[in-house]
Amino acid sequence: MKNIKKLRNIFISASIGICTFCSCTSILDQEPIEYPTGKTFWQTSTDASTALSGCYAELRSILLNGDGGMAYFTYGDFPTKIFDYGEWDQNSFAGNYQWYSDSDMADWSKFYKTINSTNLVLEKVAAMSIDKFGTDPALAQQQKNKILGEAYFLRAYTYFYMARIWGQFPLVLKAISSADQAVNDVPYGTNTQVLDQCISDLTQAAKLLSWGYTDSNEKAVRANKGAVYSLFAHLYLWKARPNQKTIDPNWITKAEAACDSVITHGNYQLVDAADYSKIFKGKSDEGIFEINFDVATNEALSQYGFTTYFLAKPILPEYRETPIFHFNPEFLNLFNDEKDLRRTAFFYNFGEGDQCMCAKYSSITFKSADKKSWVTDDNLIIFRLADIYLLRAEALTRMGKYGDARIWLNKVRNRAGLDDFAGTDDGLYYEILKERRRELFLEGQNLYDCVRTGYYAYLPDYSQQRYDGEGYYWPVNSSLFVRNKYVQQTPYWSTRLQ
Numbered sequence: 312m313k314n315i316k317k318l319r320n321i322f323i324s325a326s327i328g329i330c331t332f333c334s335c336t337s338i339l340d341q342e343p344i345e346y347p348t349g350k351t352f353w354q355t356s357t358d359a360s361t362a363l364s365g366c367y368a369e370l371r372s373i374l375l376n377g378d379g380g381m382a383y384f385t386y387g388d389f390p391t392k393i394f395d396y397g398e399w400d401q402n403s404f405a406g407n408y409q410w411y412s413d414s415d416m417a418d419w420s421k422f423y424k425t426i427n428s429t430n431l432v433l434e435k436v437a438a439m440s441i442d443k444f445g446t447d448p449a450l451a452q453q454q455k456n457k458i459l460g461e462a463y464f465l466r467a468y469t470y471f472y473m474a475r476i477w478g479q480f481p482l483v484l485k486a487i488s489s490a491d492q493a494v495n496d497v498p499y500g501t502n503t504q505v506l507d508q509c510i511s512d513l514t515q516a517a518k519l520l521s522w523g524y525t526d527s528n529e530k531a532v533r534a535n536k537g538a539v540y541s542l543f544a545h546l547y548l549w550k551a552r553p554n555q556k557t558i559d560p561n562w563i564t565k566a567e568a569a570c571d572s573v574i575t576h577g578n579y580q581l582v583d584a585a586d587y588s589k590i591f592k593g594k595s596d597e598g599i600f601e602i603n604f605d606v607a608t609n610e611a612l613s614q615y616g617f618t619t620y621f622l623a624k625p626i627l628p629e630y631r632e633t634p635i636f637h638f639n640p641e642f643l644n645l646f647n648d649e650k651d652l653r654r655t656a657f658f659y660n661f662g663e664g665d666q667c668m669c670a671k672y673s674s675i676t677f678k679s680a681d682k683k684s685w686v687t688d689d690n691l692i693i694f695r696l697a698d699i700y701l702l703r704a705e706a707l708t709r710m711g712k713y714g715d716a717r718i719w720l721n722k723v724r725n726r727a728g729l730d731d732f733a734g735t736d737d738g739l740y741y742e743i744l745k746e747r748r749r750e751l752f753l754e755g756q757n758l759y760d761c762v763r764t765g766y767y768a769y770l771p772d773y774s775q776q777r778y779d780g781e782g783y784y785w786p787v788n789s790s791l792f793v794r795n796k797y798v799q800q801t802p803y804w805s806t807r808l809q
Contacts, residue, residue: 543569
């Protein structure tokens with residue numbers, strides 16, 4: 312096994328660093344206010360909105376910034392052998408957690424900046440009088456509810472994200488003076504307690520948010536009920552993953568119902584196959600929740616962001632002959648049906664070996680005449696309608712409603728130019744997972760799909776034993792043991808790390 316530190320050196324030599332952002336003027340991307348509590352703040356709706364925007368900025372930074380350029384968002388795909396990289400053995404992600412236990416990525420304390428920001432918004436905005444939000448009482452209440460609802464969603468999403476990575480960790484629900492102190496000697500919340508808190512927060516968010524947007528500029532990039540119920544669906548099916556000792560059938564039923572709410576009330580539409588690129592450009596009719604990037608507002612991902620790993624000439628003529636990451640042929644075999652329109656919509660040079668590149672995040676704006684400096688401004692997709700269709704198919708299959716499940720699977724297949732699935736009911740569950748791999752690769756879903764469905768054990772370098780022992784959780788950074796007396800190593804890794 313290659314030492315993953317070698318990979319970090321390779322990244323450096325290839326000029327691939329940690330994701331950074333351009334300076335920006337948009338309110339969404341301004342530097343988060345460091346927990347403002349003074350009397351001069353929290354006086355107007357603008358103060359409240361600015362603080363909420365800081366929460367979004369914190370979340371975006373967490374998802375895209377990581378040691379050696381390996382961000383949390385990209386980890387949702389990398390360990391599943393979708394990609395190959397020359398001498399780099401991806402088994403490092405499967406087994407070499409000794410390195411990860413000492414890396415910045417194994418330190419969950421950075422997530423508490425987002426948590427503390429949302430806690431602060433929830434506490435301070437709740438205490439603000441309605442007249443701070445406008446002269447019309449109804450509109451003022453709506454604005455206040457919207458800010459609180461988005462904060463509840465962001466806290467739930469952040470905790471759910473952490474729950475899929477570590478399982479359990481300190482559960483902090485009160486704002487403190489510094490997020491750096493949030494993890495110091497705070498007792499753990501169990502995985503059940505964490506997920507129950509997420510459900511509580513989402514329940515509040517659902518009461519406070521609407522399905523639409525009062526400002527079209529906020530479409531998909533700010534949370535609404537569509538985002539809330541999409542997270543409900545993911546969360547309930549995560550609770551019902553097959554390796555759990557107790558699985559309540561109601562969780563699966565609730566997940567399916569949440570998908571139905573999104574589909575019935577969200578007014579979302581699958582984009583036409585000819586317009587697949589609109590999904591990633593952002594704010595499409597299919598988008599439910601996504602992280603915003605926009606060159607026009609000086610708000611974009613720099614050339615050293617994760618998208619650069621998958622691009623080369625001629626998209627980036629002054630960069631590399633071939634992408635740093637190459638698609639694994641076994642993954643590309645999922646697209647072996649020549650009628651699959653995603654072969655050309657999601658890839659450049661499909662079937663041409665090392666020249667095959669990902670087209671999902673390839674909106675390039677060159678910043679210099681020599682084309683050696685650029686930014687990308689495709690949005691980072693978190694939830695979209697195709698995801699919810701397939702999640703509903705997954706839930707229906709587990710409920711034994713195979714005919715209904717086929718309807719939602721086939722909607723995604725047909726949009727891509729494929730015929731209805733003609734296999735047996737016994738093969739339907741696995742086919743839904745394969746369709747999610749085809750449709751949602753590089754959208755941070757793949758690894759969690761495999762864990763949630765139980766197919767994690769069939770991935771290369773994994774096993775049923777590891778799945779049963781929840782070995783998909785990350786180890787805990789060694790520095791946290793010094794900062795928090797309650798910290799325990801993730802059970803699977805407690806006997807495997809020296």
